[in-house]
Amino acid sequence: MAESPFKEDIERVQKEYSEKMTLGAVAVIPGSSVVNKTGSWRVFMPEFNKDKCVRCFLCYIYCPEPAIYLDEENYPVFDYDYCKGCGICANECPTKAIVMVRETK
Amino acid sequence: MPIRTVMKANEAAAWAAKLAKPKVIAAFPITPSTLVPEKISEFVANGELDAEFIKVESEHSAISACVGASAAGVRTFTATASQGLALMHEVLFIAAGMRLPIVVAIGNRSLSAPINIWNDWQDTISERDTGWLQFYAENNQEALDLILIAYKVAENEKVLLPAMVGFDAFILTHTVEPVEIPDQELVDEFLGEYEPKHAFIDPHNPITQGTLAFPAHYMETRYLLWKANEAAKKVIDEAFAEFEKRFGRKYQKVEEYRTDDADIILVTMGSLAGTVKDYVDRAREKGIKVGAAKMTVYRPFPVEEVRELAKKAKVIALLEKNITFSVGGALFQDFSRALVNEDEKPKLVDFILGLGGRDVTFQNLDEALSIAEKALRGEKVDEVNWIGLRKEIL
Numbered sequence: 001m002a003e004s005p006f007k008e009d010i011e012r013v014q015k016e017y018s019e020k021m022t023l024g025a026v027a028v029i030p031g032s033s034v035v036n037k038t039g040s041w042r043v044f045m046p047e048f049n050k051d052k053c054v055r056c057f058l059c060y061i062y063c064p065e066p067a068i069y070l071d072e073e074n075y076p077v078f079d080y081d082y083c084k085g086c087g088i089c090a091n092e093c094p095t096k097a098i099v100m101v102r103e104t105k
Numbered sequence: 106m107p108i109r110t111v112m113k114a115n116e117a118a119a120w121a122a123k124l125a126k127p128k129v130i131a132a133f134p135i136t137p138s139t140l141v142p143e144k145i146s147e148f149v150a151n152g153e154l155d156a157e158f159i160k161v162e163s164e165h166s167a168i169s170a171c172v173g174a175s176a177a178g179v180r181t182f183t184a185t186a187s188q189g190l191a192l193m194h195e196v197l198f199i200a201a202g203m204r205l206p207i208v209v210a211i212g213n214r215s216l217s218a219p220i221n222i223w224n225d226w227q228d229t230i231s232e233r234d235t236g237w238l239q240f241y242a243e244n245n246q247e248a249l250d251l252i253l254i255a256y257k258v259a260e261n262e263k264v265l266l267p268a269m270v271g272f273d274a275f276i277l278t279h280t281v282e283p284v285e286i287p288d289q290e291l292v293d294e295f296l297g298e299y300e301p302k303h304a305f306i307d308p309h310n311p312i313t314q315g316t317l318a319f320p321a322h323y324m325e326t327r328y329l330l331w332k333a334n335e336a337a338k339k340v341i342d343e344a345f346a347e348f349e350k351r352f353g354r355k356y357q358k359v360e361e362y363r364t365d366d367a368d369i370i371l372v373t374m375g376s377l378a379g380t381v382k383d384y385v386d387r388a389r390e391k392g393i394k395v396g397a398a399k400m401t402v403y404r405p406f407p408v409e410e411v412r413e414l415a416k417k418a419k420v421i422a423l424l425e426k427n428i429t430f431s432v433g434g435a436l437f438q439d440f441s442r443a444l445v446n447e448d449e450k451p452k453l454v455d456f457i458l459g460l461g462g463r464d465v466t467f468q469n470l471d472e473a474l475s476i477a478e479k480a481l482r483g484e485k486v487d488e489v490n491w492i493g494l495r496k497e498i499l
Contacts, residue, residue: 019322021322021325021326021329022303023204023265023302023303023304023329024202024203024204024205024265024303024304024314025202025203025316025318025322025326026303026304026312026313026314026316027312027313027314027316028312030311030312030313032313036319
């Protein structure tokens with residue numbers, strides 16, 4: 001499993017982030033939005049079938065978050081911490097290698 | 106040496122802005138405030154004021170440009186009135202929430218419909234919940250002075266809130282009065298350079314302003330605004346004291362006039378305070394124990410000063426050019442809040458008058474005083490009274 005390309009940033013923010021209120025609610029740590037794990041908003045989650053994947057990168061290109069990155073073999077990896085389950089990747093996938101399934105938590 | 110001259114309140118406001126040396130002025134013309142940005146653009150064009158003058162397409166854009174400039178870390182100024190201030194409404198909350206010390210001059214004017222360009226206080230009073238500081242000038246000199254004081258208070262690190270300074274449409278905006286323009290050097294010493302504390306652009310230390318706050322954080326931002334308004338009370342007193350020391354003109358949040366031994370105190374704001382003080386002199390000659398008080402500061406509401414004032418009278422008559430429908434005037438509500446839990450309190454009688462530029466005459470004040478005297482004698486009177494209504498056309 002490949003690592004998130006944002007791993008360093010996420011770790012830095014998690015280390016520096018404080019909930020302490022600032023004047024004018026100014027966010028003083030760049031990139032602090034990563035503490036808000038938007039994956040918790042998800043209702044449907046993308047399910048990936050590697051056998052059908054042709055490595056066209058369309059899911060990777062279209063993901064608005066971006067919560068999809070590529071592993072060493074250029075297969076997509078889904079970051080479920082930030083994937084909101086919008087379904088754009090499944091919609092764009094030409095081989096139906098990605099399908100959205102209702103997530104039960 | 107200060108220059109003694111004559112000018113309209115609009116010009117006095119423009120001069121105040123020039124003396125405060127804002128770096129960005131963004132404004133859209135509206136009656137009765139148009140002359141303020143007009144005069145400032147003249148200062149900028151003549152090279153007398155080193156600032157960016159942004160001509161915008163609406164008041165919403167004017168205040169938004171001020172928010173942007175203030176967030177970038179510079180002193181900003183604009184002027185508007187009435188519908189223009191109403192159009193700024195949503196951005197006023199943003200300016201306060203982002204804690205940006207923007208100063209806005211307001212030529213206090215009524216709101217449509219029907220369209221009316223004349224004086225009352227409905228425009229600024231309607232913005233009383235935005236978190237902004239509010240000052241009201243009695244005359245043109247006060248318009249100039251209070252804008253300088255507004256910057257001093259707004260930029261104080263214990264406060265960091267935007268401020269509006271109101272002066273009555275036409276009665277002040279277009280009326281020429283003697284005004285002393287203070288020395289630039291003294292103003293520079295009084296205000297100093299604006300040094301942003303939290304809101305500025307530094308490419309080496311990027312920050313995000315105007316962020317999203319979830320329910321877990323939003324309420325704390327409101328509480329901090331509440332605290333800043335509370336802190337502003339002391340800072341305003343200090344600014345008034347320093348201003349008096351440097352420029353010799355005294356200001357108080359609640360200015361009392363002949364209130365000692367008064368049975369009735371007439372409380373008002375803005376230019377009406379001048380009329381009322383004159384009226385009090387005449388009533389005193391007739392032996393009526395009446396005094397006056399002027400609210401120079403309306404937000405933060407000076408609760409403590411109002412409680413002190415209330416101890417001096419048996420009846421407080423609130424003379425106000427604004428109305429909250431089905432409730433009464435804003436001062437009536439705020440005085441009620443200040444006094445509701447006091448053990449001993451005067452009777453409050455509210456008078457709505459002078460709306461939409463209706464002249465407030467001594468006859469009107471006679472009418473108000475006679476109702477207040479009835480209340481003093483223990484007779485039952487209406488809590489909210491409309492004075493100077495033309496009943497014959499109703």
